Amino acid sequence: MADIDVRPPRQALSAAGCLLGLALAVAARPAAAQTASTEAFPTPSGSAELYRAACASCHGADGAGAEPSAVAFEEALPDFTECSFATREPDADWVAIAHEGGPVRGFSRMMPAFGAALSKDQLQRAMDHLRTFCGSDSWPRGELNLPRALVTEKAYPEDEAVLESAIAVQGAGSVQNQIVYERRFGARNQFEVVLPFGWANRGQAEGRPEGEDTWVGGIGDIALGVKRAMLHSLRSGSILSLAGEFILPTGNEADGLGKGTVVFEPFLSYGQLLPASSFFQFQGGVEIPFDTEKAENEAFWRATLGTSLVQGRWGRTWSPMVEVLAKRELAQGEPTHWDLLPQLQVTLNARQHVRLNVGVRIPLDDADVRSTEILFYFLWDWFDGGLSDGW
Numbered sequence: 001m002a003d004i005d006v007r008p009p010r011q012a013l014s015a016a017g018c019l020l021g022l023a024l025a026v027a028a029r030p031a032a033a034q035t036a037s038t039e040a041f042p043t044p045s046g047s048a049e050l051y052r053a054a055c056a057s058c059h060g061a062d063g064a065g066a067e068p069s070a071v072a073f074e075e076a077l078p079d080f081t082e083c084s085f086a087t088r089e090p091d092a093d094w095v096a097i098a099h100e101g102g103p104v105r106g107f108s109r110m111m112p113a114f115g116a117a118l119s120k121d122q123l124q125r126a127m128d129h130l131r132t133f134c135g136s137d138s139w140p141r142g143e144l145n146l147p148r149a150l151v152t153e154k155a156y157p158e159d160e161a162v163l164e165s166a167i168a169v170q171g172a173g174s175v176q177n178q179i180v181y182e183r184r185f186g187a188r189n190q191f192e193v194v195l196p197f198g199w200a201n202r203g204q205a206e207g208r209p210e211g212e213d214t215w216v217g218g219i220g221d222i223a224l225g226v227k228r229a230m231l232h233s234l235r236s237g238s239i240l241s242l243a244g245e246f247i248l249p250t251g252n253e254a255d256g257l258g259k260g261t262v263v264f265e266p267f268l269s270y271g272q273l274l275p276a277s278s279f280f281q282f283q284g285g286v287e288i289p290f291d292t293e294k295a296e297n298e299a300f301w302r303a304t305l306g307t308s309l310v311q312g313r314w315g316r317t318w319s320p321m322v323e324v325l326a327k328r329e330l331a332q333g334e335p336t337h338w339d340l341l342p343q344l345q346v347t348l349n350a351r352q353h354v355r356l357n358v359g360v361r362i363p364l365d366d367a368d369v370r371s372t373e374i375l376f377y378f379l380w381d382w383f384d385g386g387l388s389d390g391w
């Protein structure tokens with residue numbers, strides 16, 4: 001017998017809740033128990049029947065969660081009728097939870113493991129019924145929430161906080177960081193605040209002894225943006241969003257920390273699922289400064305190709321990606337600048353809502369004036385739990 005640590009909550013057995021769900025959960029223990037209970041309760045095959053038999057005792061026939069008085073545990077039951085919560089979780093994560101039990105994604109052991117009693121296919125069918133509880137299809141599904149690249153902005157609206165850093169490894173030296181805060185509203189929208197801050201070496205100041213470089217530091221140009229998913233389809237695996245950002249001149253222009261003018265930045269973001277857990281993302285837009293004496297109009301486009309690899313059957317997700325970044329000032333004769341950015345994103349905790357991504361941004365032209373940079377971010381999907389939850 002596989003060494004699966006399944007301790008279904010015996011205390012969860014209540015007069016009303018003592019249905020096949022728990023029998024199946026108990027069956028997930030030793031082989032003897034399994035045979036006994038599957039004999040006692042023949043496993044149904046329809047998706048609604050599977051759900052009712054295995055899940056409804058705790059999650060409720062309507063998916064909203066059984067009354068606290070009907071279950072004998074403290075844990076709050078999720079409300080699967082709430083689209084805002086239910087649509088953002090991909091099936092794969094939920095099947096993992098149902099197969100292995102709550103702890104595989106940092107949830108409570110009160111969510112039992114069904115892996116020894118029901119096949120992955122049966123669990124997927126129970127999940128198909130669970131998916132009917134949110135009756136609206138305006139909400140983009142979590143499968144379309146592709147791993148965040150270091151630069152290309154993704155199309156999926158998010159509830160996230162991200163700390164991003166870029167460290168120049170050549171030239172005088174600079175460390176540029178930003179805190180990005182994203183929050184969803186409605187089914188398809190998100191707003192975003194970006195607070196940049198950093199330090200840069202401005203070289204040897206006049207009258208100072210050699211070797212004493214001047215570093216300047218401070219906040220940069222704060223950005224406020226909104227994004228809306230215009231089209232999304234799980235069937236075709238695609239999502240397309242339109243976004244607009246205003247970048248405000250809060251950074252000190254003289255120190256090179258800001259542009260000194262408001263910049264409007266509209267852009268499109270597109271995400272596409274590909275076979276074999278791979279994906280493609282694209283972002284293209286323009287930067288339009290209000291004061292063209294201070295900055296030029298600029299166009300940019302970015303593309304990301306990546307894949308997600310799961311360690312073991314249910315473990316950590318590693319997502320290697322490569323980004324190609326291009327930008328060009330919209331003036332006659334200006335060159336296009338290209339960068340290549342290979343990177344690796346990894347989930348840090350069991351819940352997978354805390355992640356790290358590290359990459360190297362390599363300029364493909366003007367390498368004498370444009371430095372190679374090490375980029376990384378630390379990401380926290382705060383909707384899925386606190387920073388210390390789910391490890």
Ligand code: HEC
Pocket residue numbers: 009012021022025051054055056057058059075076077078089094095097098102106107108109110111112114123126127130
């Ligand atoms: C014995 C009670 C019980 C049964 C039976 C049960 N669950 Fe659960 N389930 C829970 C509890 C409690 C949680 C909340 C765990 C937490 O929040 O830490 C949960 C959480 C979940 C989650 C995670 C939701 C999230 O927050 O992302 C999924 C998915 C899930 N259950 C699916 C199922 C499916 C599918 C079945 C039937 C095959 C099932 N459960 C049967 C008690 C149960």
